[in-house]
Amino acid sequence: VAKMTSPSPTHSDSSGSSKHDSNQDSWEIVEGLRGVPASMQEPDRQEGLLLKRRKWPMKGWHKRYFLLEKGILKYAKHGADLKKGKLHGCIDVGLSVMSIKKKAMCIDLDTEDNIYHLKVILDAQIYEPSSAEFSVILCRLSLFLDNVHKCLNTYRCLLSFPASDSHKRHSQQLSATGSHSLVHQVSNESRASIPESISEFFDAQELRLISSVVTLARRRSTLPSPCPTSSVSLWNILRNNIGKDLSKVAMPVQLNEPLNTLQRLCEELEYSELLDTANQTQDPYQRMVYVATFAISAYASTYHRAGSKPFNPVLGETYECDRPDKGFRFIAEQVSHHPPVSACHSDSRNFTFWQDVRWKNKFWGKSMEIVPMGTTHVTLPAFGDHYEWNKVTSCIHNILSGQRWIEHYGEMAIKNVNSDACQCKITFVKAKSWSSTVNEIEGVVTDSNGKVVHSIFGKWNESVFQGDPPSATCIWRANPMPVDQEQYYGFTQFAVEMNELDSTLRPLLPPTDTRFRPDQRLLEEGNPEGAEEQKQRIEQLQRERKRVLQDNSMTHQPRFFKKSKDDTWVSNNTYWELRRDPGFSKIDFPVLW
Numbered sequence: 001v002a003k004m005t006s007p008s009p010t011h012s013d014s015s016g017s018s019k020h021d022s023n024q025d026s027w028e029i030v031e032g033l034r035g036v037p038a039s040m041q042e043p044d045r046q047e048g049l050l051l052k053r054r055k056w057p058m059k060g061w062h063k064r065y066f067l068l069e070k071g072i073l074k075y076a077k078h079g080a081d082l083k084k085g086k087l088h089g090c091i092d093v094g095l096s097v098m099s100i101k102k103k104a105m106c107i108d109l110d111t112e113d114n115i116y117h118l119k120v121i122l123d124a125q126i127y128e129p130s131s132a133e134f135s136v137i138l139c140r141l142s143l144f145l146d147n148v149h150k151c152l153n154t155y156r157c158l159l160s161f162p163a164s165d166s167h168k169r170h171s172q173q174l175s176a177t178g179s180h181s182l183v184h185q186v187s188n189e190s191r192a193s194i195p196e197s198i199s200e201f202f203d204a205q206e207l208r209l210i211s212s213v214v215t216l217a218r219r220r221s222t223l224p225s226p227c228p229t230s231s232v233s234l235w236n237i238l239r240n241n242i243g244k245d246l247s248k249v250a251m252p253v254q255l256n257e258p259l260n261t262l263q264r265l266c267e268e269l270e271y272s273e274l275l276d277t278a279n280q281t282q283d284p285y286q287r288m289v290y291v292a293t294f295a296i297s298a299y300a301s302t303y304h305r306a307g308s309k310p311f312n313p314v315l316g317e318t319y320e321c322d323r324p325d326k327g328f329r330f331i332a333e334q335v336s337h338h339p340p341v342s343a344c345h346s347d348s349r350n351f352t353f354w355q356d357v358r359w360k361n362k363f364w365g366k367s368m369e370i371v372p373m374g375t376t377h378v379t380l381p382a383f384g385d386h387y388e389w390n391k392v393t394s395c396i397h398n399i400l401s402g403q404r405w406i407e408h409y410g411e412m413a414i415k416n417v418n419s420d421a422c423q424c425k426i427t428f429v430k431a432k433s434w435s436s437t438v439n440e441i442e443g444v445v446t447d448s449n450g451k452v453v454h455s456i457f458g459k460w461n462e463s464v465f466q467g468d469p470p471s472a473t474c475i476w477r478a479n480p481m482p483v484d485q486e487q488y489y490g491f492t493q494f495a496v497e498m499n500e501l502d503s504t505l506r507p508l509l510p511p512t513d514t515r516f517r518p519d520q521r522l523l524e525e526g527n528p529e530g531a532e533e534q535k536q537r538i539e540q541l542q543r544e545r546k547r548v549l550q551d552n553s554m555t556h557q558p559r560f561f562k563k564s565k566d567d568t569w570v571s572n573n574t575y576w577e578l579r580r581d582p583g584f585s586k587i588d589f590p591v592l593w
């Protein structure tokens, strides 16, 4: 973890001034260590009472019971509550900028969404650490900053929730009061992960009351079945296809993961909050840093996914993803079969995102190179920006033997087509056979004269930092992986939710939605034989539809996308309208499966 010597520059004033600068003589920013010795012990857990300042209601300092473990700082009203999981809040220390005022024994944690002000209690009856003890605590806190990095994958902050309906798994859509949309995911039947942005809110409320206020969209925390063990010999399939475009080669379903390319495009929005932040950032160079980091974050989920490939959508297949909790809606459609082209579009109040993508997959004997074509677009309404960038080349190594791993390399150039004030170039560094450069990215934001204004570095599977190593700030960090992800195709939590089909959604979707695709569903349920049978049937149906079109000298017309002047596929903005009125059940669709 890089040192964090400067406050997170994420707020709308990106001039670099901050609350800390004005009274530097008293506030000190806690720095992490770079290059943690491998032998370093994980710090012990720490717990006890601290004072926490609250803004509303009952403004002032309140005693709270804190527990710091594995880099996560949780707190509750009492120690007993904490044990029961009745948390008031939860802070990922590694993602925060921490500053301290040693004399006054104050700790200030800026998580970006919230600023926590904490103070050691100097009340003798409760707990009064000596100054030395306090230094020890602080030292441990800073060790945590380094450990968090390693621990993040395994530990998540989860908050116990009294499940109102723990037997059935279906979506419960309520509506939030006030301006906050407090829709969030429940990790599984009995637990909810609480976004930090609302932890301040929890502090003011008894947890039991929340279920009456908060909108709860329950999403599944795991796939219904782990991935079946595969006995397919890839070599037998691939040896006759060296150097060919593999999108034309039929592959057995056992090589697939239960998601398709349209859903993979939606996965690129997992970290859409970076665009939310960009839409609030006045400074164009800083804004570019967020957009660039968003572009990099799209690759994070691929790290654990080298083992299998997504399903190829059939022509006319669609996929929607409505995420009120994240503030965006997404649609995608397979608009061309040969060559396969997937188009997608996502709207939010903070951004618009669209792209059309086709890939050329080339097998080179040991590895498969995936060369993407097409451009990704993002617009930010607040500034009239229109960003464009290309994807880099991906390569799956060791495709036939043992440990498959994925690498991305090449240059990504981001420009704002509406202004030449700044641009960004990101290099996905090609690894030199397992050297330390594996998965590294580096980039620069330059002004119209080519002068470097900001630099970023990091790993696409891990985190992105801004600035130079001694004083860099973390801009983004990949979410921790679910436990047992290896048995579940290496899916992130977001990916697990992609293909979920619940009873409230079912009647609203068009019949062409990927969630209804039987082969993919059967694979998800752990039935690869059934899936293979369905896959062949679906491919046969596609060939028949193609023949009918050819016989009638017709070409396929996509439903929700049209070709724009510059030959890219853009949404024709009809999907959500038609979904609402008259509803897809009243519209004719081709039978895809």
Ligand SMILES: *[C@@H]1O[C@H](CO)[C@@H](O)[C@H](O)[C@H]1NC(C)=O
Pocket: 188, 189, 190, 191, 221, 222
């Ligand atoms: C949900 O979380 C509980 C509490 O930790 C755990 O016991 C249970 O196995 C989890 N259920 C699933 C389906 O993951």
Ligand SMILES: *[C@@H]1O[C@H](CO)[C@@H](O)[C@H](O)[C@H]1NC(C)=O
Pocket: 276, 277, 279, 280, 326, 327, 328, 348, 349, 350
């Ligand atoms: C837009 O971004 C802001 C700031 O990050 C966020 O609070 C808000 O929820 C976002 N709005 C939507 C609709 O996503």
Ligand SMILES: *[C@@H]1O[C@H](CO)[C@@H](O)[C@H](O)[C@H]1NC(C)=O
Pocket: 279, 280, 349, 350, 351, 380, 381, 382, 383
């Ligand atoms: C994003 O920009 C648009 C246009 O200025 C604005 O309407 C919207 O509220 C912005 N989002 C936030 C959260 O500021």
Ligand SMILES: *[C@@H]1O[C@H](CO)[C@@H](O)[C@H](O)[C@H]1NC(C)=O
Pocket: 153, 303, 438, 439, 459, 461, 462, 478
């Ligand atoms: C990112 O990739 C590197 C190189 O493979 C690996 O050492 C590291 O553990 C990965 N990070 C995460 C968070 O998975």
Ligand SMILES: *[C@@H]1O[C@H](CO)[C@@H](O)[C@H](O)[C@H]1NC(C)=O
Pocket: 557, 558, 559, 560, 561, 562, 572, 574
């Ligand atoms: C949207 O595109 C489809 C397919 O091209 C077409 O049938 C439909 O009329 C279009 N709608 C609008 C409003 O352009």
